[in-house]
Amino acid sequence: MNPSRTPLRADAQRNREHLIATAAEAFTSGRPISLDAIAKRAGVGSATLYRHFPTREDLVEEVYRDQIRPLRDDARTLLANERPAQALHAWMRRFAEWAGERRGICEALVAMSATGRFGTGPVCDEVQQILGMVLEAGADAGELRSGLDPVEVGGILAGVLSVAGAPEQRAQLDRMLTVIVDGLRPRQLAQ
Amino acid sequence: MNPSRTPLRADAQRNREHLIATAAEAFTSGRPISLDAIAKRAGVGSATLYRHFPTREDLVEEVYRDQIRPLRDDARTLLANERPAQALHAWMRRFAEWAGERRGICEALVAMSATGRFGTGPVCDEVQQILGMVLEAGADAGELRSGLDPVEVGGILAGVLSVAGAPEQRAQLDRMLTVIVDGLRPRQLAQ
DNA sequence: CACTGAAACGGAGAGGTCCCCGATTCACCT
DNA sequence: AGGTGAATCGGGGACCTCTCCGTTTCAGTG
Numbered sequence: 163m164n165p166s167r168t169p170l171r172a173d174a175q176r177n178r179e180h181l182i183a184t185a186a187e188a189f190t191s192g193r194p195i196s197l198d199a200i201a202k203r204a205g206v207g208s209a210t211l212y213r214h215f216p217t218r219e220d221l222v223e224e225v226y227r228d229q230i231r232p233l234r235d236d237a238r239t240l241l242a243n244e245r246p247a248q249a250l251h252a253w254m255r256r257f258a259e260w261a262g263e264r265r266g267i268c269e270a271l272v273a274m275s276a277t278g279r280f281g282t283g284p285v286c287d288e289v290q291q292i293l294g295m296v297l298e299a300g301a302d303a304g305e306l307r308s309g310l311d312p313v314e315v316g317g318i319l320a321g322v323l324s325v326a327g328a329p330e331q332r333a334q335l336d337r338m339l340t341v342i343v344d345g346l347r348p349r350q351l352a353q
Numbered sequence: 354m355n356p357s358r359t360p361l362r363a364d365a366q367r368n369r370e371h372l373i374a375t376a377a378e379a380f381t382s383g384r385p386i387s388l389d390a391i392a393k394r395a396g397v398g399s400a401t402l403y404r405h406f407p408t409r410e411d412l413v414e415e416v417y418r419d420q421i422r423p424l425r426d427d428a429r430t431l432l433a434n435e436r437p438a439q440a441l442h443a444w445m446r447r448f449a450e451w452a453g454e455r456r457g458i459c460e461a462l463v464a465m466s467a468t469g470r471f472g473t474g475p476v477c478d479e480v481q482q483i484l485g486m487v488l489e490a491g492a493d494a495g496e497l498r499s500g501l502d503p504v505e506v507g508g509i510l511a512g513v514l515s516v517a518g519a520p521e522q523r524a525q526l527d528r529m530l531t532v533i534v535d536g537l538r539p540r541q542l543a544q
Numbered sequence: 545c546a547c548t549g550a551a552a553c554g555g556a557g558a559g560g561t562c563c564c565c566g567a568t569t570c571a572c573c574t
Numbered sequence: 575a576g577g578t579g580a581a582t583c584g585g586g587g588a589c590c591t592c593t594c595c596g597t598t599t600c601a602g603t604g
Contacts, residue, residue, distance in 0.1 A: 171570060171581060196560055207584030212562060275516040311528075318529055321512030325466040337502075338509055345536025362600060365552060387590055398554030403592060 178214045180204050186225045189265050197221070219270035220283065226264055227284035233260060237292045246300035251343045253296060254319055257289070258335055261323060268327045271320035280313050280320070289316050297346075306346050318342055369405045371395050377416045380456050388412070410461035411474065417455055418475035424451060428483045437491035442534045444487060445510055448480070449526055452514060459518045462511035471504050471511070480507055488537075497537050509533055 170178065184204040188195045197218065201211040215221035236256055240249035261267040267285065274280045281290040293312040300306030322342070326335040361369065375395040379386045388409065392402040406412035427447055431440035452458040458476065465471045472481040484503040491497030513533065517526040 168581095173570065174582060177583085197562090198560070201584095208561085209563070209584055210582080213582080216562095218561090272516055276519065278522075314525060314528060317516045317525070318513055318532065321514075321516040322509055323512075324515055325463055325508045325512040328467065331469075334505060334508070337505060341509065341536035342532065343536070344538075344540065345532035345534070347535075349535065350541055359551095362551060364600070368552085388592090389590070392554095399591085400554055400593075401552075404552075407592095409591090 414474035
């Protein structure tokens with residue numbers, strides 16, 4: 163999982179974990195918090211934070227890496243109980259809810275999509291895998307196109323979330339998701 | 354067009370126009386530029402800039418208000434020569450190109466969508482109207498669903514642009530647009 | 545013309561992101 | 575233990591966004 167050959171020095175590892183823990187706590191408060199404030203609260207200099215997490219997304223991804231796990235089970239359950247296209251729609255709605263409760267996730271996904279890093283990092287990697295699973299099930303059932311790229315579908319999802327991710331836009335988001343899921347169905351041969 | 358009853362004072366009007374001209378010039382350079390720098394270059398205090406344009410989007414919208422016009426003619430031409438759904442796809446591609454040449458437009462559209470202000474301001478108002486025209490033509494031809502909200506379609510467009518708006522993502526964006534336009538077609542009755 | 549109140553201005557400053565670089569600490573070897 | 579180079583640290587600063595509030599300027603009035 164760690165791409166670098168040399169493991170972190172003990173103090174660096176400690177700082178890193180402490181930063182993640184501090185950020186996790188700070189994020190759950192809901193109120194916006196500056197990165198410098200997180201560093202200060204963790205008792206390290208801001209440069210240390212930026213050295214471990216070059217972008218805000220890197221930190222966000224680490225903070226939520228464990229919390230994303232249940233969404234995979236959700237996807238499995240949905241696939242077991244509904245037709246794939248409907249399961250996809252339901253899962254996206256579920257994900258929107260999950261993301262809505264967690265500051266910074268949508269922005270992070272958009273930023274990673276825009277820079278071609280979707281699928282890098284724990285959270286969007288998991289999202290990509292889950293989408294891959296559901297899309298494949300849909301293709302096997304003939305309900306969704308085959309050959310769809312989970313990265314692109316994840317990108318579309320991130321895009322609409324960035325535009326209509328707020329809880330009070332739930333209805334609007336749902337209509338957008340309907341459009342998207344329908345667009346993922348196989349093209350009808352009769353125009 | 355000016356929603357306020359009292360016209361601007363002469364000096365305020367002068368400053369406003371000068372700010373827009375300065376920003377237009379600064380934006381075309383391509384390099385990122387700070388709002389304070391624009392204010393300074395225009396010879397006014399930064400507070401004056403923020404008073405005239407409370408958000409960055411407000412300034413961006415004014416800067417490009419004239420440049421958006423040709424896109425309406427493009428839409429008409431496309432509608433005259435192609436089937437509506439295809440015209441919609443082509444116009445979105447055309448808009449992506451237009452937006453790609455103009456710093457800040459995508460971010461502004463996303464911000465305005467997210468805050469429910471899509472359709473406010475010159476540029477996104479024009480986009481909304483054009484989309485309304487094309488969507489209606491598509492609905493009349495039975496090629497697109499009826500009752501689609503241009504604001505929502507514009508939001509989806511802004512979303513995918515924020516994720517895949519860079520010129521080197523053109524191919525990816527085009528696949529996303531295919532999904533979206535297909536999703537806007539009427540639901541097939543036979544599942 | 546002053547005169548005056550409202551409108552508009554602008555600089556300073558609070559708070560944010562992010563990086564530079566001299567100081568420090570660790571891990572390993574003797 | 576003590577030495578040493580490399581890894582890591584952290585404060586301070588550059589630059590950004592955005593606002594507060596004392597000062598200036600405009601546009602009508604007698």
